[in-house]
Amino acid sequence: MGRPNDEVAELFQEFADLLSITGEAAYKVRAYEKAARSIAGYAEDVSTLDLKGLRRIPNVGEAIAKKILDYRETGTIRQLEAVRAKIPAGVRALTAIPTLGPKKALVLYEDLGISSVDELAEAIPAGRLEGLKGFGAKTEENILRGIELMRRAGDRVLIDVAMEVAEEIVAALSPLARRCEYAGSLRRSRETIGDVDILAAAADSGPLMETFAALPLVAEVIAHGDTKTSIRTVKGLQVDLRVVPPESWGAALQYFTGSKAHNVRTREIAVRAGLKLSEYGLFDVESGDLIVSATEEEVYERLGLPWVPPTLREDGGEIEAALRGELPRLVRLEDLRGDLHSHTDLTDGIAPLEDMVAAAAAQGWEYFAITDHAPNLFMQRMTDEKMLAQREAVHALGERHPDLTLLHGTELNIDADGEVDWPEEFLSGFDLCVASVHSLFTQDRDTMTRRIVRAVENPGVHVLGHPTARLIGRREPVDCDWDAVFESCARHHTVVEIDAFPDRLDLPADLIRRALRYGVKFSIDSDAHATGHLANLRYGVGTAQRGWLTPDDVVNTWPLDRLRDYLGTG
Ligand code: DGT
Ligand code: CA
Ligand code: CA
Ligand code: ZN
Numbered sequence: 277m278g279r280p281n282d283e284v285a286e287l288f289q290e291f292a293d294l295l296s297i298t299g300e301a302a303y304k305v306r307a308y309e310k311a312a313r314s315i316a317g318y319a320e321d322v323s324t325l326d327l328k329g330l331r332r333i334p335n336v337g338e339a340i341a342k343k344i345l346d347y348r349e350t351g352t353i354r355q356l357e358a359v360r361a362k363i364p365a366g367v368r369a370l371t372a373i374p375t376l377g378p379k380k381a382l383v384l385y386e387d388l389g390i391s392s393v394d395e396l397a398e399a400i401p402a403g404r405l406e407g408l409k410g411f412g413a414k415t416e417e418n419i420l421r422g423i424e425l426m427r428r429a430g431d432r433v434l435i436d437v438a439m440e441v442a443e444e445i446v447a448a449l450s451p452l453a454r455r456c457e458y459a460g461s462l463r464r465s466r467e468t469i470g471d472v473d474i475l476a477a478a479a480d481s482g483p484l485m486e487t488f489a490a491l492p493l494v495a496e497v498i499a500h501g502d503t504k505t506s507i508r509t510v511k512g513l514q515v516d517l518r519v520v521p522p523e524s525w526g527a528a529l530q531y532f533t534g535s536k537a538h539n540v541r542t543r544e545i546a547v548r549a550g551l552k553l554s555e556y557g558l559f560d561v562e563s564g565d566l567i568v569s570a571t572e573e574e575v576y577e578r579l580g581l582p583w584v585p586p587t588l589r590e591d592g593g594e595i596e597a598a599l600r601g602e603l604p605r606l607v608r609l610e611d612l613r614g615d616l617h618s619h620t621d622l623t624d625g626i627a628p629l630e631d632m633v634a635a636a637a638a639q640g641w642e643y644f645a646i647t648d649h650a651p652n653l654f655m656q657r658m659t660d661e662k663m664l665a666q667r668e669a670v671h672a673l674g675e676r677h678p679d680l681t682l683l684h685g686t687e688l689n690i691d692a693d694g695e696v697d698w699p700e701e702f703l704s705g706f707d708l709c710v711a712s713v714h715s716l717f718t719q720d721r722d723t724m725t726r727r728i729v730r731a732v733e734n735p736g737v738h739v740l741g742h743p744t745a746r747l748i749g750r751r752e753p754v755d756c757d758w759d760a761v762f763e764s765c766a767r768h769h770t771v772v773e774i775d776a777f778p779d780r781l782d783l784p785a786d787l788i789r790r791a792l793r794y795g796v797k798f799s800i801d802s803d804a805h806a807t808g809h810l811a812n813l814r815y816g817v818g819t820a821q822r823g824w825l826t827p828d829d830v831v832n833t834w835p836l837d838r839l840r841d842y843l844g845t846g
Contacts, residue, residue, distance in 0.1 A: 289308075383408065538594070647687045
């Protein structure tokens with residue numbers, strides 16, 4: 277089950293969506309949205325707080341705190357049930373389309389009787405929306421893009437959603453097993469996960485299968501057997517548990533980690549060596565004997581290969597590199613010495629500066645950059661005065677954290693032409709500037725390329741933030757000549773960010789590998805808007821590994837002096 281905070285946050289987000297359908301005032305809708313974000317990002321567990329404790333959560337007042345208590349007592353919120361009852365399920369189905377707002381969904385339902393995504397996907401090309409107020413060609417195109425995005429995402433979930441489930445199951449089963457780990461795409465750190473594969477080693481599978489099928493997160497048992505049991509969680513995610521004898525652990529873990537393409541290659545190598553590799557183990561073909569393979573290292577060794585890190589197992593050249601003894605020493609979470617992108621409640625973060633800095637200090641880092649949004653993201657209401665006051669506060673706070681160097685930075689907005697919020701003179705007052713695209717995502721390729729390259733060339737810009745601006749399952753990456761951008765980044769020493777937020781993971785792994793060829797340097801950043809978000813860095817590291825990055829490629833594994841030298845800010 278999700279963290280109680282996430283569950284409550286989802287309810288308030290839904291409440292906000294439904295209220296906007298019923299025509300509730302915008303400020304009220306926003307209040308619930310803000311509360312949802314605050315609750316999701318709040319460090320303390322809402323299920324343990326009393327009314328007073330709840331009211332200390334930013335953006336949570338008396339009324340919302342009471343609704344949380346109501347939820348805890350009854351498992352639901354009365355006001356939410358009331359609006360749910362007012363809004364037809366058909367409208368709610370339509371609002372699942374990322375590019376269709378609740379108001380337009382209601383119009384489609386009321387005026388045309390459209391009540392499902394499939395129906396809408398047919399109605400648009402059939403011209404049924406023509407003449408409907410507020411639905412021009414551009415809107416139609418947008419909706420179709422949203423449907424396409426949604427269909428492509430299919431039933432896959434973001435990596436953090438799958439990880440939470442996997443870790444809960446591994447923790448529950450480990451006491452009953454010799455070994456227990458998650459395998460499949462999750463172990464390879466793919467950006468989205470189809471289903472979770474859990475592998476356990478035990479002499480007797482019975483108790484493991486029983487415990488698994490009875491876990492509180494199970495909504496449905498799909499198949500129950502001695503070697504494999506599959507369940508569906510309350511959130512609809514499928515989890516397969518396989519139990520193997522301890523002597524097959526290494527071969528089974530290798531098999532179920534995949535990818536299929538990587539396994540095809542390892543099996544071929546086995547065949548050439550007179551061996552047979554399957555989920556049951558590694559066998560000598562002639563004698564039929566099981567070659568004991570308690571670890572993956574042993575399996576790879578018998579194949580004449582060094583152990584291949586799971587994040588490389590995509591048949592993307594890792595077998596060849598392994599045979600040549602040239603696998604990269606991949607960057608790890610422990611290598612990070614700091615974070616170059618974070619927000620506070622001065623803009624859209626939910627934690628005050630002091631809390632963000634304390635959380636960074638607790639990581640044992642050497643440096644930490646605070647990079648709140650610059651003024652052109654108008655909703656955030658930044659001003660020069662606020663920014664300079666924050667700088668003072670950062671300097672003062674720095675004295676309380678002698679082991680942590682605080683960098684006062686900002687996240688600039690790359691405007692339509694590649695300009696950023698402030699002139700060079702003001703920019704030079706910052707220790708570190710991230711610049712990102714936050715608007716006009718659909719510019720054509722040439723315009724977008726010129727726009728981003730211009731920002732990259734700006735001497736006041738140090739990091740290109742979430743470069744493709746994609747939101748997984750919700751917004752396409754911008755169209756851009758990435759070779760031109762990467763070439764420029766390498767030349768101007770502009771660092772390319774790998775934003776670790778699970779719905780961004782931006783730059784994606786395939787583009788990381790492309791950028792690497794230009795000698796680009798990267799930063800793995802949390803883009804944290806709450807203290808808990810620092811934990812997302814693990815997904816940024818996973819993505820960096822899938823891009824074959826070593827610590828030398830990642831600037832925030834470097835000592836601060838080297839980083840400053842590279843950026844020319846020393
Ligand atoms: P997913 O679940 O779509 O995110 O991706 P995976 O890679 O977790 O795929 P999944 O769950 O179908 O299978 C887990 C692993 O088991 C897969 O990476 C490799 C192995 N595997 C499953 N079926 C086959 C198969 O038919 N042939 C081979 N060689 N390996 C398989
Ligand atoms: Ca899987
Ligand atoms: Ca599976
Ligand atoms: Zn941003």
